[in-house]
Amino acid sequence: MKRLAVLLPVLLLLAASMVGQDQIRTGIGVGGERIRIAVPDFATATQDASVAPLNKTFNEVLFNDLSAAGIFDVASRSFYPMGNFAAPQDIKLDAWSATPVKASMVAFGNLGVSNGTMQVQGWLFDTKSPQNPQVLAKQYREQAIDGNARLIAHKFADEIIFRLGGGINGIAESKIFFISTRSGHKEVWAMDYDGAAQHPITHLGSISLSPRVSPDNSRVAFSSFYKGGPNISVYSLELGRMLNFPAFGGTNLSPAWSSDGAHLAFSSSRSGDPEIYVCDANGGNLKRLTQVHGPDVSPVWNPRTNSQIAWVSGRSGLPRIYMMDSDGGNVQKLVDNGYAVSPAWSPNGQYLAFAWIRHYGPGAPGNSDIYIMDVVSKHWIQLTHDGGHNDSPSWSPDGRHIVYQSTRGGGEQIWTMLADGSQQTQLTFGSSNTQPNWSWK
Amino acid sequence: MVLTLAAVAVVGGCKKKVAPPVPPTAPPPPQPKATLTVSPSSLTRGGSASLAWTTSDATSVKIDEIGTVSASGSQSVSPADSTTYHLTATGPGGSAEATARLTVVEPPPPPAPPVATESDAELFARSVKDIYFDYDRYDLRTGDATAVNENAAFFKEHPSIKFTIEGHCDERGSTEYNLALGDNRANAARTALINAGVPASQVKVVSFGKEKPFCTESNEDCWQQNRRDHFVYGQQ
Numbered sequence: 001m002k003r004l005a006v007l008l009p010v011l012l013l014l015a016a017s018m019v020g021q022d023q024i025r026t027g028i029g030v031g032g033e034r035i036r037i038a039v040p041d042f043a044t045a046t047q048d049a050s051v052a053p054l055n056k057t058f059n060e061v062l063f064n065d066l067s068a069a070g071i072f073d074v075a076s077r078s079f080y081p082m083g084n085f086a087a088p089q090d091i092k093l094d095a096w097s098a099t100p101v102k103a104s105m106v107a108f109g110n111l112g113v114s115n116g117t118m119q120v121q122g123w124l125f126d127t128k129s130p131q132n133p134q135v136l137a138k139q140y141r142e143q144a145i146d147g148n149a150r151l152i153a154h155k156f157a158d159e160i161i162f163r164l165g166g167g168i169n170g171i172a173e174s175k176i177f178f179i180s181t182r183s184g185h186k187e188v189w190a191m192d193y194d195g196a197a198q199h200p201i202t203h204l205g206s207i208s209l210s211p212r213v214s215p216d217n218s219r220v221a222f223s224s225f226y227k228g229g230p231n232i233s234v235y236s237l238e239l240g241r242m243l244n245f246p247a248f249g250g251t252n253l254s255p256a257w258s259s260d261g262a263h264l265a266f267s268s269s270r271s272g273d274p275e276i277y278v279c280d281a282n283g284g285n286l287k288r289l290t291q292v293h294g295p296d297v298s299p300v301w302n303p304r305t306n307s308q309i310a311w312v313s314g315r316s317g318l319p320r321i322y323m324m325d326s327d328g329g330n331v332q333k334l335v336d337n338g339y340a341v342s343p344a345w346s347p348n349g350q351y352l353a354f355a356w357i358r359h360y361g362p363g364a365p366g367n368s369d370i371y372i373m374d375v376v377s378k379h380w381i382q383l384t385h386d387g388g389h390n391d392s393p394s395w396s397p398d399g400r401h402i403v404y405q406s407t408r409g410g411g412e413q414i415w416t417m418l419a420d421g422s423q424q425t426q427l428t429f430g431s432s433n434t435q436p437n438w439s440w441k
Numbered sequence: 442m443v444l445t446l447a448a449v450a451v452v453g454g455c456k457k458k459v460a461p462p463v464p465p466t467a468p469p470p471p472q473p474k475a476t477l478t479v480s481p482s483s484l485t486r487g488g489s490a491s492l493a494w495t496t497s498d499a500t501s502v503k504i505d506e507i508g509t510v511s512a513s514g515s516q517s518v519s520p521a522d523s524t525t526y527h528l529t530a531t532g533p534g535g536s537a538e539a540t541a542r543l544t545v546v547e548p549p550p551p552p553a554p555p556v557a558t559e560s561d562a563e564l565f566a567r568s569v570k571d572i573y574f575d576y577d578r579y580d581l582r583t584g585d586a587t588a589v590n591e592n593a594a595f596f597k598e599h600p601s602i603k604f605t606i607e608g609h610c611d612e613r614g615s616t617e618y619n620l621a622l623g624d625n626r627a628n629a630a631r632t633a634l635i636n637a638g639v640p641a642s643q644v645k646v647v648s649f650g651k652e653k654p655f656c657t658e659s660n661e662d663c664w665q666q667n668r669r670d671h672f673v674y675g676q677q
Contacts, residue, residue, distance in 0.1 A: 294579075339614065434616065
């Protein structure tokens with residue numbers, strides 16, 4: 001295992017010195033550099049009294065989505081030309097491409113409300129293509145409420161990110177599931193990817209842990225003590241209730257969906273020792289994969305192939321990260337020192353994010369930080385350096401972001417960052433919020 | 442019990458043939474007579490009995506335990522211990538005595554004085570010891586062998602007691618790994634008890650990882666408190 005000598009190409013953000021395959025730069029024509037984009041406030045298109053607050057929400061969310069995307073350098077608004085930029089005829093490309101804005105792209109448009117319906121028109125123009133500047137033109141119509149202003153902004157941001165980000169879907173409409181104690185019990189909660197709209201999913205009045213949303217966003221699997229246990233439990237987001245799932249006996253932990261949604265891997269001590277098992281999504285066809293005494297927990301599938309599983313084992317003492325074929329064969333150790341837990345496989349199958357106390361032992365009370373490792377080369381880099389205990393990483397569906405929990409601000413709270421460790425952003429405040437899980441889409 | 446003692450009157454008689462006739466004198470005063478009874482003759486401590494007496498030809502009647510009394514009468518008595526009442530009747534013709542014994546028995550052991558028939562749960566709490574672990578370990582410490590053996594002996598003596606072993610961990614490390622580690626800790630004790638002859642049906646295990654700490658400070662004393670197998674009476 002070696003420290004990553006080269007920066008991870010998937011991250012894009014470290015473009016200049018990156019080598020190796022490029023999965024994100026393809027098609028965007030600007031090398032690995034961030035695309036400089038200007039996002040003037042959308043104009044108000046009607047006089048309706050409700051326009052102003054809706055437009056304020058829309059503008060904040062769009063600006064934030066593009067800033068957070070990890071592929072843009074969003075030009076400061078203080079550099080923008082004066083004026084109202086409601087439609088293509090309002091845009092002078094020179095004014096946006098010149099110093100100080102120096103934007104390659106400009107996103108603009110207008111928002112209006114009439115008869116309770118909000119209508120948004122949005123454009124994306126390439127300032128370097130005066131002959132044919134229009135990259136995108138979109139129109140949205142929704143009931144005029146704040147949540148929809150937020151939703152439309154996310155949709156428009158995702159269109160821009162998809163178009164300029166190498167054809168990878170944006171994450172502005174994705175969700176993060178997590179555990180919160182703010183009701184007095186550990187329940188499953190969900191929120192938008194930017195921390196908005198935090199709301200409880202379960203009301204079991206017990207201890208629920210390790211939420212994992214299914215790839216189709218229809219169910220959340222987790223581990224709960226609500227029927228004794230702890231047992232693997234599945235909540236239907238479509239039906240709004242718990243689904244039947246077998247109780248296997250013993251301690252059942254850390255469910256993980258295969259990327260096709262057909263299988264769950266998890267830890268069960270039904271034999272008297274925590275081992276890794278897989279079963280069908282409904283709990284059938286239970287199969288044991290590991291046979292070695294000691295804690296085995298936290299399995300994750302390689303989402304590209306579903307043919308490998310990484311997990312945490314204490315078979316040699318301290319917890320370390322291992323990998324095996326999904327039939328239990330070909331076991332290899334990926335991390336063989338320190339205290340390494342909570343693996344999360346990147347959507348492209350190339351990296352594992354995990355929590356690691358690298359310098360571990362008496363007299364070396366190292367922090368638990370988030371790392372990522374290339375599973376083939378076993379090169380790794382450290383992403384968090386800011387103190388506190390950092391754990392439970394989970395990848396965004398575009399592979400550009402990682403959500404995790406950290407105590408750096410005091411209690412346990414949920415943060416996001418780009419997959420190179422930059423743009424650390426706290427999403428939750430108050431109570432204890434842990435074990436975030438980013439949706440698959 | 443009635444004891445009646447009659448004084449014996451000695452009738453002087455002399456068979457001498459010749460005796461100068463004695464001038465007749467007044468007949469001697471009659472000998473007193475006395476009876477003393479107690480009913481019932483036996484009671485439990487704290488109860489009472491009736492002491493009754495009659496006398497005749499007496500001028501002074503006295504019961505030692507009471508004092509001077511009237512010639513005949515009755516009185517309620519409630520002695521703490523068995524007592525023999527002694528009556529003396531004295532008159533010009535002499536004296537007579539009577540006694541009556543009242544037996545006092547110990548009360549039966551007070552009906553279940555809260556000499557707690559200790560419940561199984563209380564007995565369990567007093568007898569069964571929790572077991573502690575080193576950091577990130579789930580093997581039983583050699584120093585805990587005594588506790589494990591004593592627990593095993595207790596469970597074998599009380600085969601009707603079912604119990605749960607809760608595996609607990611300190612706050613450090615991941616939630617998921619600690620739950621698996623806690624399960625190994627609970628099962629380590631379960632295996633040791635079963636190897637010592639405790640029926641498997643008596644034992645259930647559950648892991649709480651670091652979800653239910655006994656102590657919430659972040660220091661080694663507290664962490665050691667939390668790295669334990671906690672034995673709980675009953676099974677949920």
